[in-house]
Amino acid sequence: MPGVVSLQAGQYYAHPRNAFWRITAELFGFDAAAPYDDRVCRLTAAGVAVWDVLQSCRRIGSLDASVEPDSMVPNDFASFFATHPDITMVCFNGAAAEKNFTRLVRVDHPVRSLRLPSTSPAHTLSYEAKLAAWRQISG
Numbered sequence: 001m002p003g004v005v006s007l008q009a010g011q012y013y014a015h016p017r018n019a020f021w022r023i024t025a026e027l028f029g030f031d032a033a034a035p036y037d038d039r040v041c042r043l044t045a046a047g048v049a050v051w052d053v054l055q056s057c058r059r060i061g062s063l064d065a066s067v068e069p070d071s072m073v074p075n076d077f078a079s080f081f082a083t084h085p086d087i088t089m090v091c092f093n094g095a096a097a098e099k100n101f102t103r104l105v106r107v108d109h110p111v112r113s114l115r116l117p118s119t120s121p122a123h124t125l126s127y128e129a130k131l132a133a134w135r136q137i138s139g
Contacts, residue, residue: 011036012050017121020093023131024048027138048137049084051075053092053100067096074104081109091137094118 005015013020014036021039025032030042043050058071081087089112092098098115116137117123117130 013119015121018119019121019127019130020119022127023119023134026131027134049087051080053097053105072100072104074100077101077105078107078109081107081111085109087111089114089137091116094120094123 008014021032024030024043025034025039028042028046028048030039032039034042040050053074054067054072055075056071056073057067059067087109090101092101092113092115094117095115096118098113101113114136117125117133119130119134123130
């Protein structure tokens with residue numbers, strides 16, 4: 001789920017210290033400081049969709065560890081994959097997203113999965129190490 005700053009902004013990865021936009025801008029050749037809609041368009045043009053595993057949950061604060069497990073409602077991936085049958089890979093931004101997907105989502109769509117290091121500032125891996133791992137998605 002998006003953190004508090006992202007929910008308030010109505011934008012994925014809006015926290016200024018989250019490395020997601022900086023990393024994806026580096027990988028796909030756009031300006032990380034461009035308006036949000038432009039960044040989303042650039043990712044879409046590169047064949048990248050951004051969607052949360054969870055449609056809703058209860059959580060105090062922004063940390064994934066604070067999500068109440070019994071409150072988790074997954075997004076409808078079966079419909080998403082039916083609408084977008086060319087999707088062949090799902091990449092997870094951190095271990096929590098992968099864990100929630102594996103636990104909560106059941107789909108028949110054949111798809112590879114790849115867990116990447118979280119771009120959250122709470123994940124203490126260096127930016128350079130995160131970028132190196134994320135290079136796998138840029139083809």
